Amino acid sequence: MxxxxxxxxxEVETMAxxxxxxxxxxxxxxxxxxxxxxxxxxxxxxVRSIVTSFVLxxxxxxxxxxxxxxxxxxPSLNVAAGLLxxxxxxxxxxxxxxxxxxxxxxxxxxxxxxQTCVVASSGIAFSSGTASYILGMSPYIAAQSxxxxxPINTKTLSLGWMFGFLFxxxxxxxxxxVPLRKIMILKYKLxxxxxxxxxxxxxxxxTPKGAKLAKKQVAVLxxxxxxxxxxxxxxxxxxxxxxxxxxxxxxxxxxxxxxxxYFDFSSTYVGVGMICPYMVNISLLIGAVVSWGIxxxxxxxxxxxxxxxxxxxxxxxxxxxxKVFISIAMILGDGLYHVVYMLIHTGISLVKQxxxxxxxxxxxxxxxxxxxxxxxxxxYDEQRRTEYFLKDQIPTWVAAAGYVVLAIISIISVxxxxxxxxxxHIMVAYVIAPLLAFCNSYGCGLTDxxxxxxxxxxxxxIFSGWVGLGNGGVIAGLASCGVMMSIVSTxxxxxxxxxxxxxxLASPRSMFFSQVFGTAMGCLMSPxxxxxxxxxxxxxxxxxxxxxxYGPMYRGISLLGVExxxxxxxxxxxxxIIFFCAxxxxxxxxxxxxxxxxxxxxxxxxxxxMCMAIPFxxxxxxxxxxxxxxxxxxxxxxxxxxxxxxxxxxxxxxxICGESLWGVPAAVLALAGVNAPIxxxxxxxxxxxxxxxxxxxxx
Numbered sequence: 001m002x003x004x005x006x007x008x009x010x011e012v013e014t015m016a017x018x019x020x021x022x023x024x025x026x027x028x029x030x031x032x033x034x035x036x037x038x039x040x041x042x043x044x045x046x047v048r049s050i051v052t053s054f055v056l057x058x059x060x061x062x063x064x065x066x067x068x069x070x071x072x073x074x075p076s077l078n079v080a081a082g083l084l085x086x087x088x089x090x091x092x093x094x095x096x097x098x099x100x101x102x103x104x105x106x107x108x109x110x111x112x113x114x115q116t117c118v119v120a121s122s123g124i125a126f127s128s129g130t131a132s133y134i135l136g137m138s139p140y141i142a143a144q145s146x147x148x149x150x151p152i153n154t155k156t157l158s159l160g161w162m163f164g165f166l167f168x169x170x171x172x173x174x175x176x177x178v179p180l181r182k183i184m185i186l187k188y189k190l191x192x193x194x195x196x197x198x199x200x201x202x203x204x205x206x207t208p209k210g211a212k213l214a215k216k217q218v219a220v221l222x223x224x225x226x227x228x229x230x231x232x233x234x235x236x237x238x239x240x241x242x243x244x245x246x247x248x249x250x251x252x253x254x255x256x257x258x259x260x261x262y263f264d265f266s267s268t269y270v271g272v273g274m275i276c277p278y279m280v281n282i283s284l285l286i287g288a289v290v291s292w293g294i295x296x297x298x299x300x301x302x303x304x305x306x307x308x309x310x311x312x313x314x315x316x317x318x319x320x321x322x323k324v325f326i327s328i329a330m331i332l333g334d335g336l337y338h339v340v341y342m343l344i345h346t347g348i349s350l351v352k353q354x355x356x357x358x359x360x361x362x363x364x365x366x367x368x369x370x371x372x373x374x375x376x377x378x379x380y381d382e383q384r385r386t387e388y389f390l391k392d393q394i395p396t397w398v399a400a401a402g403y404v405v406l407a408i409i410s411i412i413s414v415x416x417x418x419x420x421x422x423x424x425h426i427m428v429a430y431v432i433a434p435l436l437a438f439c440n441s442y443g444c445g446l447t448d449x450x451x452x453x454x455x456x457x458x459x460x461x462i463f464s465g466w467v468g469l470g471n472g473g474v475i476a477g478l479a480s481c482g483v484m485m486s487i488v489s490t491x492x493x494x495x496x497x498x499x500x501x502x503x504x505l506a507s508p509r510s511m512f513f514s515q516v517f518g519t520a521m522g523c524l525m526s527p528x529x530x531x532x533x534x535x536x537x538x539x540x541x542x543x544x545x546x547x548x549x550y551g552p553m554y555r556g557i558s559l560l561g562v563e564x565x566x567x568x569x570x571x572x573x574x575x576x577i578i579f580f581c582a583x584x585x586x587x588x589x590x591x592x593x594x595x596x597x598x599x600x601x602x603x604x605x606x607x608x609x610m611c612m613a614i615p616f617x618x619x620x621x622x623x624x625x626x627x628x629x630x631x632x633x634x635x636x637x638x639x640x641x642x643x644x645x646x647x648x649x650x651x652x653x654x655x656i657c658g659e660s661l662w663g664v665p666a667a668v669l670a671l672a673g674v675n676a677p678i679x680x681x682x683x684x685x686x687x688x689x690x691x692x693x694x695x696x697x698x699x
Contacts, residue, residue: 029381032207033505036107041392041507044109045514052088053117053514054521056081060122061525063660066268068131069539069546071622072614073284075275077122078115078198080221080653085114086205087218108206112506115198116497117518120490124522127452127489128166130530131539131548133460133478136555141540142474144552145316148559152420153474157534159527161417166523168406168413169483173490174515175402176434177441178394181498181508186386188353190445195496199503217650224651228267228658235265236666240679247545250682251624257682259292260619269622271655273629274648279604280611281626287612288620296323306570313542316556320542321569323617324556329576330613331553333583335454341591342443342451349446389502392509403434410483418479420472425463429483436484437491444492445499452489456481457557464561477558490519536667542617549617583609 060077067074089106096102128134135141137155142148155161184190204210239245246265250257273281299322303309311318316325407430415423436455444450464477494515501511533539533546540548565573586609593603615623629652636644683691 030384030505031380033108033203036206038109038388038505039104039107041510043104044107044113044507044510045517046104046110046113048089048092049110049113049514050117050517052085053114053121053518055088056084056114056118057121057518057521057525058529059084059657059661060118061125061522061529062664063656064122064125065131065526065529065533066660066663067272068126068550069533069548071269071618072131072550073269073272073276073622073626074126075272075652075656076194077653078119078194079201079649080657081118081122082111082115082198082201082205083214083217083221083650083653085118086111086202086214087221089114090211090214108202108504109501109506109510111202111205112199112497112500112504113510113514115202116500116511116514117521119497120493120515120518121522121525123489123493124166124170124519125526125529127170127485128162128522128526128530129478129482129485129554130162130526132550133456133481133485133554134162135540135548135551136478136553136558137475138540138551140538141551141555144320144540145555145559148469148474148555148562152472153469155418155475159531162527162530163523164413165417165479165482166486166527167520168410169486170490170519170523171516172403172406172410172430173433173437173487174494174512174519175399175406176437176487177491177495178399178512179396180438180441181394181495182390184441184445184495185389185498185502188349188442188445190442190499191448192445192496192499193448195499196503199500202500202504213646217647220647221650221654221657224271224654225658226654228271228655229662230658231265231267232659232662232666236662236669237676238678238680240676241681242543244679244681245676246680248682254682254684259297260615260621261288261292261624262621263624263628264621266622266625267655267659269625270629270632271652273626274633274652274655276626276630278630278634279606280608281623281630283607283609283611284615284623285620285627286607288615288623290612291323291326291616292619295326316552316559317569322572322575324552325560325568325572325576326579327613327616328553328556328560329580330583330609330616332457332557333580334587334609334613335451335457337584337587338449338451339454339458341587342449343439345446346439346442349442385502385505388505389508392507394508394512414479414483418472418475420467420476421463421479425466425476425480426483429459429463429480430487433484433487437488440488441492441495445495450489450492452485452492455488456485457554459484460554460557461561464558467562469562473562474555474558477561478554481554490515532667533663536670547618549614553617583613 060081063077064074089110093102093106134157138157139149139154142154205214235246239247248257249262249265251263252261256262296319299306300319303319307318307321313320315321407427411423411426411430414426415421440451440455459480460477462477463480464473467473467476494512497511497515498508500506501508537546538544539546540551542552568576586606590603590606593606633644633648636648
């Protein structure tokens with residue numbers, strides 16, 4: 001009897017797997033992971049997760065350090081951290097599966113641990129202040145200003161005290177906010193947009209459809225990484241001296257080049273521009289046009305009238321003073337507005353939450369029964385997430401004791417590292433910091449804004465004025481900024497991670513310890529990476545490759561605190577007040593238009609004063625790069641919006657990683673004294689004629 005043809009068993013299995021994948025993709029929330037094992041918190045922190053985190057920490061520290069030393073504009077790297085963590089572990093677990101050596105599958109909780117550890121480390125790379133308040137203490141930055149350049153107001157940089165300072169101030173913030181995690185996440189149900197988005201990303205990676213997309217994203221990221229790295233290597237051959245190479249290409253003409261308007265072929269900032277919102281890049285461009293296109297050329301005509309004509313280009317009593325202090329005024333105005341706004345917003349929200357909880361206690365039970373059918377799926381997600389979130393408690397007494405012990409250690413060590421900052425100054429900072437950490441964490445949960453740098457700048461003004469110039473107020477203000485920023489920044493970062501862990505069923509203990517590991521890695525890696533650049537290049541030179549704009553700016557804020565308006569050049573105070581008020585007015589205008597809810601959402605087109613202020617000091621060259629990134633994003637979105645949403649973060653991350661990592665071999669070559677073989681330089685035709693005449697005459 002002839003048998004009817006049947007499908008091969010492998011094909012039947014493939015079809016069954018496909019149906020199972022479709023069924024899982026159609027599930028929502030925790031339903032898709034109903035049959036997935038959630039390991040205890042000790043098994044969520046694995047050796048492979050720590051090793052993977054350490055490797056990625058090195059990469060991300062180089063990226064953040066380079067961005068800090070060039071323009072200070074740092075995009076969110078959460079997506080890149082989650083994607084690269086998934087790709088790395090998946091690659092070698094696939095190999096272990098083939099060899100039959102895999103003991104524990106790769107879970108979304110472990111993915112969350114890696115992402116948390118990496119972001120914590122890169123967060124320390126920012127809050128450590130190696131390119132801002134710590135660099136501002138150096139004699140080189142102090143020499144650029146005529147005020148406060150005394151031994152007691154400078155500190156020679158060294159790895160020893162930087163390690164000690166970071167390890168003593170970076171952990172207390174973690175303990176300051178732990179007791180409030182249940183209130184923030186479960187009671188107030190704060191959104192924490194970045195934490196929520198990261199959780200959804202990680203959850204999607206661990207579904208069949210998400211895993212396939214992640215593999216495609218990794219392939220795209222690798223291609224853009226290779227292009228960026230190779231192109232940066234190619235550019236190096238033409239940069240044998242100052243103002244040589246593609247970075248000095250006068251794209252819009254030599255006159256525009258003198259006013260800092262040119263495209264410098266930086267893949268890093270094209271990638272950053274693709275990640276940043278359109279309005280951020282447009283704000284940067286507006287700031288560049290207002291400052292370098294209008295203001296600085298006009299003020300330069302007043303040389304010899306408003307300021308002495310024989311001052312160096314870096315003197316804060318000349319044109320450089322207008323650039324620094326007007327940008328500081330805008331940054332302070334924007335920061336002050338957001339601090340006040342966040343405090344008011346937090347207060348109103350807390351009052352509403354209190355009223356809501358009070359009213360809910362008197363609700364008729366029949367209403368809850370009536371709505372139960374509509375919220376069954378949501379209830380399942382919440383019940384499952386709440387169960388795991390409350391499973392591994394971190395006792396409040398442990399958090400309180402940890403904060404007190406770390407504060408005492410910090411008071412002793414910081415006052416020893418910085419004798420200008422007395423023990424009672426640091427104690428006051430640690431008394432105030434938990435309140436500010438709560439405000440920052442709560443506001444971050446509502447709006448995704450972290451105002452750590454704003455609180456740090458306020459601390460500079462308060463403590464530098466308190467100590468005084470003669471007693472080392474400049475150093476005291478900068479050091480107090482580090483104490484305040486570290487506490488406030490790590491607290492909001494941890495709460496973001498708690499939200500991510502809540503949505504991925506990662507244990508709060510695994511989140512806390514991964515944050516501790518990441519913070520420790522950051523305290524170790526951040527100074528080392530900074531020192532690598534510090535020894536290879538001249539950091540803080542306004543005309544150099546690494547101008548480190550926030551170094552002079554933070555020192556300028558500290559000088560403002562100890563000297564007041566006397567340190568400013570003529571009419572600079574008036575202009576600073578105007579731009580300080582303008583920054584507040586622009587923010588108020590945007591808020592009013594947003595509340596009006598106009599038809600065309602006009603508030604979206606109001607520029608950001610903080611972003612406008614950055615090119616005031618640096619110029620418009622990097623804004624051109626970022627606007628090109630926005631243009632590429634715009635074109636891709638017009639062609640296919642969904643594909644752009646899926647692949648643009650991967651493309652941008654590859655561009656950022658590739659060129660940033662070329663900085664490592666470039667720095668090694670610079671330390672070894674190896675120079676590029678070619679100098680490609682651009683001059684006007686008249687200068688070219690003179691050069692030709694000189695060369696012909698010499699021959």
